[in-house]
Amino acid sequence: MSTSVISHPNRGKWGQSSWRGNCSGFVYQDIFQQLQPRTFCDPMVGSGTSVEVAQEMGIEAFGLDLHSGFNILRHSILDATGKPVDLCLSHPPYHDMIVYSGNVYPGEHPDDLSRCADPDEFMDKLQQALLNQREAVHHGGYYGTIIGDLRRNGQYWSFQADAIARMPGSELRAVLIKAQHNVQSASRQYAGMRLPRVSHEYILLWQRPDRSVALLSTLSCMAHAQQRRIRGTWKAIVRQALVSLGGEASLSRLYEAVAEHAPDRLAGRQHWREKVRQTLYVNDWFAPVERGIWRVA
Numbered sequence: 001m002s003t004s005v006i007s008h009p010n011r012g013k014w015g016q017s018s019w020r021g022n023c024s025g026f027v028y029q030d031i032f033q034q035l036q037p038r039t040f041c042d043p044m045v046g047s048g049t050s051v052e053v054a055q056e057m058g059i060e061a062f063g064l065d066l067h068s069g070f071n072i073l074r075h076s077i078l079d080a081t082g083k084p085v086d087l088c089l090s091h092p093p094y095h096d097m098i099v100y101s102g103n104v105y106p107g108e109h110p111d112d113l114s115r116c117a118d119p120d121e122f123m124d125k126l127q128q129a130l131l132n133q134r135e136a137v138h139h140g141g142y143y144g145t146i147i148g149d150l151r152r153n154g155q156y157w158s159f160q161a162d163a164i165a166r167m168p169g170s171e172l173r174a175v176l177i178k179a180q181h182n183v184q185s186a187s188r189q190y191a192g193m194r195l196p197r198v199s200h201e202y203i204l205l206w207q208r209p210d211r212s213v214a215l216l217s218t219l220s221c222m223a224h225a226q227q228r229r230i231r232g233t234w235k236a237i238v239r240q241a242l243v244s245l246g247g248e249a250s251l252s253r254l255y256e257a258v259a260e261h262a263p264d265r266l267a268g269r270q271h272w273r274e275k276v277r278q279t280l281y282v283n284d285w286f287a288p289v290e291r292g293i294w295r296v297a
């Protein structure tokens with residue numbers, strides 16, 4: 001793997017080809033060759049592809065999965081392995097694209113990541129899983145996930161983009177594109193569709209910092225980044241509303257334009273007018289013209 005695009009049409013001899021949504025063993029081979037881990041854990045090992053490849057390459061490997069009693073939402077990976085590993089890489093379900101418990105194997109499980117009520121619940125749980133993986137690697141070790149996006153009824157959910165946004169930005173090390181082969185139902189789902197069929201997945205790799213950084217401080221950095229993004233979003237919305245009104249407008253016209261252009265943003269927010277005014281006052285993107293009139297600075 002010397003470039004960030006990986007394509008392996010064959011899955012090789014590892015794991016089970018009959019396991020729906022399995023991953024080619026050659027993908028794991030590439031990653032192991034690149035990162036050279038001595039110890040590895042796959043906390044959602046499915047049919048065992050990754051662990052078989054690792055063992056063949058002389059890497060000490062741990063395979064865990066809901067199907068054999070390990071639940072990433074309730075159990076610590078570190079407790080299960082008994083020691084931190086060099087690499088912890090998961091390949092979760094892509095929301096409910098393929099349902100695993102009670103389908104691929106017997107017994108429906110409420111914590112199965114493929115049984116979430118909606119994409120938001122899936123992302124909340126995937127984030128917890130990634131934090132669990134982070135805790136299971138050495139300082140300086142890598143954690144990551146193989147994840148595809150979902151298009152359904154014309155809507156597109158980019159789980160990879162969400163995962164990147166939700167994890168510590170300073171720890172992201174690589175985003176690889178993996179060509180997706182042999183996708184079932186592809187032609188049926190995309191019949192008559194203008195946009196190209198999704199035929200790639202992502203491999204996201206983060207690195208736990210070398211020195212000991214407390215999880216709480218990482219979480220507070222993540223929360224801070226999130227707040228900064230929300231403030232930035234308000235700034236962009238208010239400025240675009242002003243631009244759409246010719247660059248200068250009264251507060252009342254500005255409220256109308258904001259309400260028209262950003263309904264999602266405002267839904268459930270009682271005090272959004274105050275937020276608009278606060279955005280105008282605290283940012284040098286905006287300048288007052290006279291009382292109640294603002295312009296783009």
Ligand SMILES: C[S@@+](CC[C@H](N)C(=O)[O-])C[C@H]1O[C@@H](n2cnc3c(N)ncnc32)[C@H](O)[C@@H]1O
Nearest residue numbers: 022023044046047049066071072091093112113
């Ligand atoms: C895409 S499959 C992994 C396939 C694997 N890479 C292979 O090649 O066979 C996803 C796996 O995540 C597991 N899983 C779902 N929810 C889980 C949970 N809460 N804890 C642990 N594993 C979970 C499922 O049981 C399933 O085996």
